[in-house]
Amino acid sequence: MAYASPPANESGADKPREECGVFGIHGHADAAALIALGLHALQHRGQEAAGIVTFEDGRFFSHRGPGNIADNFGDESVIRGLQGNIGIGHNRYSTTGETLARNIQPLFADLASGGFAIAHNGNLTNALTIRRKLVADGCLFQSTTDTEVLIHLIATSRAESLVERMVAALGQVEGAYSLAALHNDTLIGVRDPHGIRPLVLGRLENSHVLASETCALDIIGASYVRDIAPGEMILIDSDGVRTAHPFTPQPHRFCVFEYIYFARPDSTIEGRNVYESRKRIGIELARETHIPADIVVPVPDSGVPAALGYAEQSGIPYELGIIRNHYVGRTFIEPTERIRHLGVKLKHNANNEVIRDKRVVLVDDSIVRGTTSTKIVEMVRAAGARSVHMRIASPPTANSCFYGVDTPDRSELFAAQNTVEEMARIIGVDSLAFLSIDGLYRAMGETGRDPDSPGYCDACFTGDYPVRLTDLSGRKADGQLSFMTRLA
């Protein structure tokens, strides 16, 4: 949702970060409140900014701001101000300052045919290339997001209806997109032809709902209808639901990392429950990497389901040997050098009594930079573990994502720069093992990965990118990013 060319993960958090959740509803008197609830259930997909746009009687209502849903929509007067039976909302990650305010979605534009709002999960890989051309033609951009390219393409399209303009615009962009959009009293959902990001359709009484994940249907008591198909455009208005498939069909390549880490465990995507998928991954992991040990300890919370699967398959007892402090806020005191060496543990603490003198299998979902793993292992050793064996519930993450996930540049990816043996030595474990790529596909119900038709986007593991990276290839040549940072 931000220009992907230079992958940036400046916070230093050692996890890939999903870059958005979207939600839309048509036909409910409490539209704004339900959107806020839906976004709350999707909070794990983006916590740094949020927005809602609603529509009623020719007017649009908008509230957007930095912070999470409760920060922005906890005040009843805000919800009341968002009038209407129809609206869309968005969660995102972002940076700070004025830049932030301009980039918070849903983006909104006054088109000649009426107002248009859009919320985007994914990332366009040729947005910079298109933007450069549009600016030369006199288009004025108000944000630095890739998403705004779509709006200008729609605005300047010569096609007649909004839908035709939108199809024409989407026909020019490359990359991943699951969209919820609003044009007057029509709610629009679109998923890119590869279906890289999720999008589902639900129903609540007489109203229709679009959401990134099924957990956002559950929170408001809506029933799940079906996943929006890759390449499908869905239009919802007072006449009901219409569907179209206006794009050239492409092989389906849903992001497998949604199953490994991003999606909420209680969501079900394309027929597969996320929690159960993770347990099966843990089972495969135990099959491939078994080692004698006394306890299986998850790195909470993301390693929990895989650790349960590992323990079940291996017969080694599952223990909560690491406790997570859930009160960690967005900011906290930056320790001075003097106290940093004390090994301050803001987020995790080892439970010494559980770990002391044990051979520990530590289970985590993935390793990005390796920094967190190093700290965790150090902590577990300090708690008296006899040996530490780390098991990772995915193959090594050796490639950056350009389809809507905030991963570091390859040069900072632990698995891109080190062999497994080097990684084991750096993070200080007695043994380290990753799930194989075929093991991952087996956990997903396949017999292994078919290189000709893998069925999932697994580029972060394999480097096999399903959509070309237009902006990236031109990036070094002309430094095209400079103009976007003009207004600091």
Added chain:
Amino acid sequence: MAYASPPANESGADKPREECGVFGIHGHADAAALIALGLHALQHRGQEAAGIVTFEDGRFFSHRGPGNIADNFGDESVIRGLQGNIGIGHNRYSTTGETLARNIQPLFADLASGGFAIAHNGNLTNALTIRRKLVADGCLFQSTTDTEVLIHLIATSRAESLVERMVAALGQVEGAYSLAALHNDTLIGVRDPHGIRPLVLGRLENSHVLASETCALDIIGASYVRDIAPGEMILIDSDGVRTAHPFTPQPHRFCVFEYIYFARPDSTIEGRNVYESRKRIGIELARETHIPADIVVPVPDSGVPAALGYAEQSGIPYELGIIRNHYVGRTFIEPTERIRHLGVKLKHNANNEVIRDKRVVLVDDSIVRGTTSTKIVEMVRAAGARSVHMRIASPPTANSCFYGVDTPDRSELFAAQNTVEEMARIIGVDSLAFLSIDGLYRAMGETGRDPDSPGYCDACFTGDYPVRLTDLSGRKADGQLSFMTRLA
């Protein structure tokens, strides 16, 4: 600076309101601080929002927000963040909410040739007509200001240089504009061909300054160089100052109300000191409307200089019979009905001891709706005045302004709806008299008003509008304002 077609003065303040002050500087290491100081001196021209944009090394820095200068730029870190030796700033009136944020100037755009920022004092009278056409062509507007029309005309112009594009754009707009703009390291000043709003050039050491009034030069110790001429465009960069006169010459029609009320008394505009002009107006007023009385009392602060002139000419002693409370903030408790009838006096209080048993000549600069005058007279009578004679230091304000002053619609203008006798009866005075239009011109050093070449814009008094009102004539036909209020 906002679409003028529907004159709106929703605050109910019973004074016309100037709609902006602009300031620019080129070549000073403390550019941002000096702009903030200059805008502080221009605070009377707009107190509801403020912004500064600076430029350094290919990057623009911006800070804009609701409130006055001290609210927005009182924090040293804000000033420090506005890097560079060049920048522009703007004070404005505005409404509330998100709309406000989008409308606060300077507006900024990323053009293909670089960043462009603009600050506008005045109002374009065909902005809606142009905007409608631009939106149909696919232009996306991010504000509801008339000023943004200029930016899109510049962005979509086919002319080669920024200056040529800017001239082409200005050639299409009608109305009043004094502009300070920034294109990379060039500072640009423009005044419309009629010269309706003021703009002066100053010098501080080796740097050049643009400002709405000379008081903004004084505050930073800059020397006055000259007024920018009507129809002049001035370009300031590291090569120095260049000037051009690219527009068809027009009769000069500087706003005479700047002398009567808007400008600060210590400013000098086109060679005439404002305070002295007001005193001369008071002298003319006394000549035309003399009546025997005991004291001359100004309605503070705006009536003070004319009252001094009136007292000097009439020989009647000048007394501070009304005290103004300068702590009045932007908001205050809305009195309940129960206490409103007590005649609460937040802003003015009569000094009973001075007024009791006196025949009072009350001097004010103008009457807009008549509501404040009514309250003031009631207060002076309650203080025991024997008789109250109101003298107004301008002709009756019987027409709305469309050139950058926020006046009510004609239907709410006191003088448009009532004869002088009716006005006197409504506000409750023993006598009421206005300065004649010829008296006003005499005070300005003329022998009277020449209808063929009046020399000033005096449309609010005479209805003689120097620039045509394109948007206004089409307004009722198609309600073109609706689309602008879409995003509430």
Added chain:
Amino acid sequence: MAYASPPANESGADKPREECGVFGIHGHADAAALIALGLHALQHRGQEAAGIVTFEDGRFFSHRGPGNIADNFGDESVIRGLQGNIGIGHNRYSTTGETLARNIQPLFADLASGGFAIAHNGNLTNALTIRRKLVADGCLFQSTTDTEVLIHLIATSRAESLVERMVAALGQVEGAYSLAALHNDTLIGVRDPHGIRPLVLGRLENSHVLASETCALDIIGASYVRDIAPGEMILIDSDGVRTAHPFTPQPHRFCVFEYIYFARPDSTIEGRNVYESRKRIGIELARETHIPADIVVPVPDSGVPAALGYAEQSGIPYELGIIRNHYVGRTFIEPTERIRHLGVKLKHNANNEVIRDKRVVLVDDSIVRGTTSTKIVEMVRAAGARSVHMRIASPPTANSCFYGVDTPDRSELFAAQNTVEEMARIIGVDSLAFLSIDGLYRAMGETGRDPDSPGYCDACFTGDYPVRLTDLSGRKADGQLSFMTRLA
């Protein structure tokens, strides 16, 4: 820490709430930062307000505010402002408004012998009785906390040294108290003679630490030295650590609910690890209340360790059938009646795929009002459970706590008003069972509860209150609370 007489739990949260965490440190250059970190680890003991007081060179430094630790101490400049090598801190629950500000601890007083700050975990049961007498003598109270009574007793004591005055004051109060106090450069820790609340001593390099739980030592890398003994007063200054036992010895009655729910699982209290105690409770629970089922599902997060023990003992698989949303903030939209009936699930969501068609054993730590249990069971049933058997890892909570835990009045306690059969019917389960009181003591390593010397405070289960409830007995007679609410 607030007057306990009228137990109040107005938030409606259906868990008892611990009312404070305390922390103190002596002799470390980063005292304030370490206190903030310690309080962060104790955040579960109080999240509605926090404060730190430090001392240096005759001056005290204080920062207190509503909200959690990161809200109040996330800004580095706040930490820097809290100068000195010695200080104390406090987490608490509280209500809103000005009242709140006055009540946030540490409380501070200027005594003739110097400044005195105090942080209190627990509750005094005769504070109102003493307060009434002190007010009659002319003492002015600035807060409505029970803790302030201690300060006035110290201030008006005729004993010579501060320590003697403090002992004299504590000799007059009844109830539960674990205190961290500061008098100039002396750090003081005290635990009431029954030892109802926890308090431990730790060591970090050359500095000494006091904390409510060991997890607050772990976060800063401090080592555990020992638990402060019931009735012990410990004095820490530049001469080292001195200890005293100035009170009449009493039977030890540590709060058993700390093991069941309050304390963090990674803490170890009086030699017993909390997580392992909870697992043993789960094992006892399975022994006593076994029933054939397909899965054991914890109510997260508090039911997790007992559910693991239950699953281990019963051989029934442990599954995460309920997912908790950790982004729940302190406030959120109050759903309208219209959407409340949709069964909005802000905090928990059932994982339908896991639960469908299963016989479910639901494990929770306790039931207070029963409202949450009812919603959880309804949600689990809606997810398709074949049957639902609730197992509670403690005896029925049938009595209010007056020793520092915020529980509802007896009239609102589910177990005080209903038989087990009635409770099962109301919350809608197929079966409901609680751990027996003897089972609880077995899990704590005893052979059962010895009524003559139970060893723990278990008044919430048994009604056997170890300290008399002076204020409570007089409460109805004279409504003595009224004067405290005078300043709304």
Added chain:
Amino acid sequence: MAYASPPANESGADKPREECGVFGIHGHADAAALIALGLHALQHRGQEAAGIVTFEDGRFFSHRGPGNIADNFGDESVIRGLQGNIGIGHNRYSTTGETLARNIQPLFADLASGGFAIAHNGNLTNALTIRRKLVADGCLFQSTTDTEVLIHLIATSRAESLVERMVAALGQVEGAYSLAALHNDTLIGVRDPHGIRPLVLGRLENSHVLASETCALDIIGASYVRDIAPGEMILIDSDGVRTAHPFTPQPHRFCVFEYIYFARPDSTIEGRNVYESRKRIGIELARETHIPADIVVPVPDSGVPAALGYAEQSGIPYELGIIRNHYVGRTFIEPTERIRHLGVKLKHNANNEVIRDKRVVLVDDSIVRGTTSTKIVEMVRAAGARSVHMRIASPPTANSCFYGVDTPDRSELFAAQNTVEEMARIIGVDSLAFLSIDGLYRAMGETGRDPDSPGYCDACFTGDYPVRLTDLSGRKADGQLSFMTRLA
């Protein structure tokens, strides 16, 4: 209102600062709104903090905060929250931080007989001496104000009724005090026996009003009844107004500086209108210090009335040669050294066209440190004045005030450290003259100052202090201030 012993005027503002305004009302349904309005009219007496306490049905309601009245009471919900028909309010100066919050008045205490709130204008000169004794007896102070001493004296008094306790307490304090207090449903007003600070009684319909000045009666339409007499205590409850004179009578010594500078020009104090008194002072000044000149220019706004009197008496024309910017906020950018030398004029600007080539008589009310005068003269000279003659409408301010006015220490008082000739040289004028002390008394209607019975407190001019300075004499001996700054 703060401990006066070390006179402190840290802001560097070059005017003495009044330290408070008080207001009270009994028997009006809009009590809180009317108090807010009254305090707004008294805003000139204190702008850094404000508070209101009201009473209804046994409960007190309070809102206090830093900033001016509109900042704190502009929100209607705040006013609505202040329930009741009776209340008091206070404006004050203060410093920053937590200290501020604790010191904002009205102070409130829970006495055995009910709640008690107090607002104080003036300063007690033996407060530290008494405080030291009270602390030794075990009293806990929550603020660092002198006023709190009164509350403890009342609380610990053995007298029976609140009124008797209050009289006993006031009998022990020395200094200046005009008080508005609230004890349950009784409104109490007291003025010290010398009557140093003002206090008036007004009436609004059926309710009674206490206020520091009559302008606070005017704003709400209340009528003036009379001044509270020196040494008078007035009690207002539902039975009406009672009065008492419980203190030993003393010579009346009303602060003459209230007439010179503090009070609002539209107020009338003890029968003398402030504006007219200032004009008469200007007339005396012209008589005593006449010099040939072209124009009389006031330093706005405080010099305006005296300049009008001077012009009237001397026949030299009055001109607004200096313009004041009323938008100056409480904080603003701290100019860098680089731009400070530009002579930035945030507050005043010379009107060059008025001043150029003129012999100027500059009239100001007083000189404190001399810094502002120096800048003003420099500015007037830069504007082209031929000569500058400064005339001061009071005698030289050579002594600090200890009775409620914030003046610098003697070592910083310009007139205490320099002869008139030296002062003239330092501020750079051609001539400088002050009003004589006898001239001041003549302006007040006397024939001159009677040293045996001057009738006014004029200590700042004469050093003749009517009330002894107990704290001051002991100050150096034991540094008794230290304990008050303990909690930074």
